[in-house]
Amino acid sequence: MPMTDNEPDRTGLNVYLDAARARRAAPSSDLLARIMADAQAVQAAADLRPAPLRAGLAEQFYRLLGGWPAFAGLATAAATGVWLGTNLPVAPLSAGEVGYLVDIAPELAFDLAGGDF
Amino acid sequence: MDMPFDAMGETSDEALLVLFANGDGAAARVLTQRLTPRVMAHAYRLLGHHAEAEDVTQEAMLRLWKQAANWRQGEARVSTWLYRVVANLCIDRRRRARGVALESIPEPEDDTASAAEVLQDRARAAALQSALDALPDRQRQAVVLRHLDGLANPEIAEIMEITVEAVESLTSRGKRALAAALGARQEELGYADD
Structure with missing residues (x-):
């Protein structure tokens, strides 16, 4: 039957456990000194470590925009604009449709055929 | 600037470690004095060898x-982290060097106990320790x-990364094995007189 913490100690094991608890191995002063020396060496090495480099201009711009989520949206919008500008299909106007065209700023028209200048 | 040594008595280990990482020398001293005895005692009980336990303690603290x-x-x-590191280091050492003889540790000062009681304890x-080693x-x-x-x-479950039930099972089986190993020596070691 398993022995649990609450059961009486019928085996006499607690006498041994008590003796072992009373005889706790202690660190020597030499060990404590070695551990402190290690600690100081680690701290000294950390002090000598170069500081992280200042972010470059591109990195600063990237962070200014708000990181990758904002940058991804901006890139998508730019790509869509380029596509619209270069690939949007324009159907040729028929003769009847041309009649509906209204020049909203005739003074700005550049007439090569009958210029007054 | 270092925090005053005396002011760190109530500071948690975790907070002291942050101070240590920021270069605080006093934090290093407090952590060394607070943690090393526990680490050393644990390493000795897992290894049963004083010099090996000192090496493990230094390595764990490093x-x-x-x-x-x-x-x-x-x-x-x-x-918790330290107990885990110490256990792993001890298991590695035991696997590398099986059968290392138990080394005696200095006798603790005890003015109240008689010489016979001290020897018996x-x-x-x-x-x-011999039974633990087995x-x-x-x-x-x-x-x-x-x-x-x-x-x-x-806490043991967290250190050993197992369930509480598994801890109970391990300690139960361990205690039964210890009791069986020590049973034959009870008269020799004076248990019958207690």
């Missing part, structure tokens, strides 16, 4: 110093954490 800058607050307690502690690694670790270091089962 790993703690190196980990300090990357310590993630709130993830684990320093003591010393013999019992040595007998228990246990499987995980059983030994669980018994030492529970019955010698005095930790609660949930």
